[in-house]
Amino acid sequence: MTVRKEAAVPVIAQADVLVVESTFSGCVAAAEVARQGRKVALVSSSTSLPRELVVALRPWVREADLKALPEALAALFEACVKERTADGERILHAGKLAEAFEDMLLDAGVQILYDLRPCGALIDGHRAAGAVFAGKAGLVAVGARAVVDCTPDARLAALAGARLADRPAPSGIQVGYSMLCAAQPPASELHLDEPANLVDGKVLVHGPFAEFRIRLALSPDATFRDAELTLKTRLAVAQIGQALRESRAWAGAGFVRGGDALLVAPTRRIAARPHGQEIELAACQPEGVEALLVCSPAIDVDDAAAAALADPFASTAIARLVAAADWTTLCADAPRPEDARVVLTTQPRQDMEAGIEARFGHEEPIRSTLAELPLGQPALPLVAECDVLVVGGGTSGLPAALVAAQNGAKTLLIEKHADLGGTHTIGGVSKYWFGRTTDFVRRLDRSALSTASQSGMPKCVAMLYPAVLSGAGVLPQCLAVGALAEADRVRGAVVVTPTGLAAIRAKIVVDATGDGDVAVRAGAEASWGTTRDAMTLWFSFGHFKGTRPEASRHYHSVVDLRDAIDFSRAIIASRRRNGVFGRGDFPQYYLTPRESRHVHGRATVTYADILSGRRYPDTVTVCRSNFDIKGLAASDLALCGYTELEFRRNYSAPIPLRALLPERLDHILVVGKAYSITHDALSLARMQRDLMALGGAAGLAAALAARDGKPPADVDVADLQQRLVRIGILTPADLAHPPDDEPDLPALVRQWAEGRLPLTGQVAVLARGERAVPLLRDALAKAAPQGKPALARALCFLGNRDGVPVLLDELRRQLAADPLPRSPQKAHQAPDHGYAPEPAFLINAIGIARDPRVIPLLAPLATRIRMNPRRSDDTFHYVFAIAYAAERIADPAALPALEILADKPAIGGAILPPGTDPRKTADVVPGRLAYLELCVARAMARCGSPRGYRRLIDALGAPRGFIARSARIELIDLAATDCGPDPRKWTAWLAEAPTPLPPKPFTRRIE
């Protein structure tokens, strides 16, 4: 196997000391070393910390443990105590604990990077020089002068070349897993005779938590150790749950959620330099690797000592040793990151067919990277083969795997997290919102719910049963970070295993990551969010409250999954916000954006398609919901007022098979919210029931394609559709519709002039483009006065200026009102749902026609806009509209209006400077104001203002990733060149640019 020459890993941070994994001892060591003046980066494989107490959901502490802690740390814990049990345990508030640990680290100056799994080492000679991590942003590296490996099994040390031995476990490995109970258990210990692998036959109770200690026999091959432990533990716990329900111990046993990590008894031991019997620093230093310390029970101590150190509180003894190391010597003679070699696997090579490449294509990083390390030719072992590989076990992925397996395909489902269900379960969106209730969806729900009611398990665990019973292989805790491909054919995925990267080969891949991760790594074209800039629907990371299965929802801001630094910022910011049910008690593990990439397919579903009722010959499912735009409506149609004002009105959206097939790649289907659809259309066609059906349809298409040895594009569509009817995804009525009929355009325009044409008809007319213009002009000339503005707006939308005078009169009339007109519908906070005041729609429409006659109205309007810095209200739309029109007209005469906006205290300076503490981005209103500042700046630049360019250049370092990336996108478009992420290079470019700067209208249409 070969890796493309251009493949490289960006170094996103450089530290004196890199701490790998956010265990309790890792956090303590990181804070302590940072307080000594070292620049420390702490990389966590999860989205919370500390790992054992919060991620593994073990939030309890004994009095004696607290007493043994240093005073400040004990005080931190005391401040997080929620309740005390009768036997003297303190039960901690997990949400507060995560926030307090984060505060401790950030206050000490530690850079926290979340959700990155170590998968490679940076090595310079025999010296550790950092680590390579895999995450949603792909492969990234962090360079360092010294590294502290806090992974329980010394994973990084092994990758760096340290020798490790297995600790003997003749009777199996002991694993600890805890769950929040739905109701208080009846006793502090629950006794059971079965199953035999429950250690001592006891379930231990800590306040509302049940702790299960299970002994598991594991296969000798460690490649999928994480997956195996996770799967076997959950299946064992479900058995225990069932046994509890059937016993007198606790017949009402029910569990709400468990941790995303397990506490596993020590399994490995490094070979350290010679040292004594005591636990001393030398025991942490693996022989043969310089500048690397291990800080976990994998240090070179005997098994009894290691077992004692596996207790999170006892493990701080190692942290203290590590913190007291001689960091001056350890950090001396540090290599430059660009001199380091990347080591990605410790497994023996097993060759793939010639021509198959591992691809890790990552999008251009937003911020300056410190170096790009070539990947060279890593020999990735081939660790599994299947017919259909489903990547992502969430809303769409689990049904895809079930259907593929039920249709005879040898299927493998890999999932990044420990549990299945994705957004619906671990994402905390447990309630359906519209979507079609098909037989298929009903069946899926029934199968998971019957296991849930037998075992008392939450749905995310219960969902394992249908998957396992279907015959599909399931690999939880397995992240895909790359693709295998041969020319345009996708051949599988590259995954992260405990022993480094590995390859899984498949005949067909179903990318159900929700973000098109595998497709884009393989080279598919994709756009992001609105396509105008880096704006998406708002994300939510609201955390769980009490025993509710639903997370406390946020209508937060935008997170850029492509940027590991922004992703971490978003987590830190979200933790400090109240959601709709207030502040969460339990951190969520899964940050679920409502929208990210749209992989460009062979057909793309648009907002206009849905509104105008477009149908397809290759429909594979039909979505049905309202337009639920949690964020900015971005299509020109919606921004000109073609929006449904009745919030709950449902529309049907047929989805063609071609929308799941990337334009130029074969043997891959993209499902979940990353299929080929535009931003405004996705606001409707993304609900859970509908994406479950979409996954099922893809699973069936994949199984048929694998069976016949064809790409999915070549499956017999009619046969596929009939099968989809049989499994209850489509109905015969979905297929009975004739293909698109040409509408009777003149009749529609007549109805419009008479004010009788519904929104769907209006959009059907507009969808005809130029052909509708003569009819609309004619109708405008003849229409009664009250009918004219609608026709004039339609003409403007189509780029014709004949209606502009009518619209200007209407705009003047509406703007004469005091106060300014409000939007006709309420939203959470502007700009949600595209509900804007009518004058904003009119300004936008004239902007599309690029008619400068609107300019004299803009400055007086800008002056009248009074912004509330604490609330994003209708003023958002007025500011946005002025910028929207100005950037299209691009006339320097519009600059005074833009300057007035740029000088408003709420807007000017809303974009935060580089290096701002991520905690300061918690509030959503300043985030929306920052976006407005960006919109105003880019409109100024389009009108030829150097001030606009300068503000965009400043914004390149903005802590909110979507602002930084949007600024970069705009500068590249304006300059027709890319000076990279470094603001200094752009400043130099601006200094050389011709003066006056020529106006550059924004002319692209947004669908």
Ligand SMILES: Cc1cc2nc3c(=O)[nH]c(=O)nc-3n(C[C@H](O)[C@H](O)[C@H](O)COP(=O)(O)OP(=O)(O)OC[C@H]3O[C@@H](n4cnc5c(N)ncnc54)[C@H](O)[C@@H]3O)c2cc1C
């Ligand atoms: C905050 C929020 C609120 C919503 N509210 C509602 C609502 O009320 N009702 C409703 O019906 N819909 C709602 N939606 C929409 C709906 O929930 C989502 O559109 C849908 O669940 C997305 O499904 P998916 O399959 O794309 O992603 P997911 O269900 O998130 O599944 C993706 C899975 O892939 C895994 N994964 C991701 N990347 C990788 C990788 N590289 N390797 C391996 N595994 C990976 C993830 O861990 C996850 O399990 C909401 C969405 C959000 C985010």
